[in-house]
Amino acid sequence: MTADVPATAVLRVSSGSFDPALYADISALSTKQAEYLIPAIKALPGLLDFVAGVSPDGSMVNFSVWDTAEHAAQMNQLKEMAVIARGEMEAAGVVFNPIVTQPVSWTI
Numbered sequence: 001m002t003a004d005v006p007a008t009a010v011l012r013v014s015s016g017s018f019d020p021a022l023y024a025d026i027s028a029l030s031t032k033q034a035e036y037l038i039p040a041i042k043a044l045p046g047l048l049d050f051v052a053g054v055s056p057d058g059s060m061v062n063f064s065v066w067d068t069a070e071h072a073a074q075m076n077q078l079k080e081m082a083v084i085a086r087g088e089m090e091a092a093g094v095v096f097n098p099i100v101t102q103p104v105s106w107t108i
Contacts, residue, residue, distance in 0.1 A: 006068075008067060011104060012101045023055075041075075044078070047064065060089075
């Protein structure tokens with residue numbers, strides 16, 4: 001582990017897929033959602049990093065690093081993410097995979 005990542009750190013990965021023909025709409029929606037998601041997520045304790053990406057191949061991912069599993073679990077209850085953003089994405093055609101949380105094994 002690096003000095004910046006505690007030994008208790010976990011990764012949280014939320015991923016989904018959609019028809020690649022919807023890429024422009026899904027990408028634009030993701031960018032729009034950042035306006036309300038960024039402040040809400042930054043307000044949560046324990047966040048170390050968060051990255052979101054949408055691919056023209058019809059996939060998307062939200063990847064975050066948290067100092068503990070308990071802090072990562074806050075995302076499951078965050079209204080802006082769990083209800084609003086997810087609902088908008090599903091309405092637009094995204095099908096989500098189960099969320100995965102794993103302990104950090106190593107970092108660079």
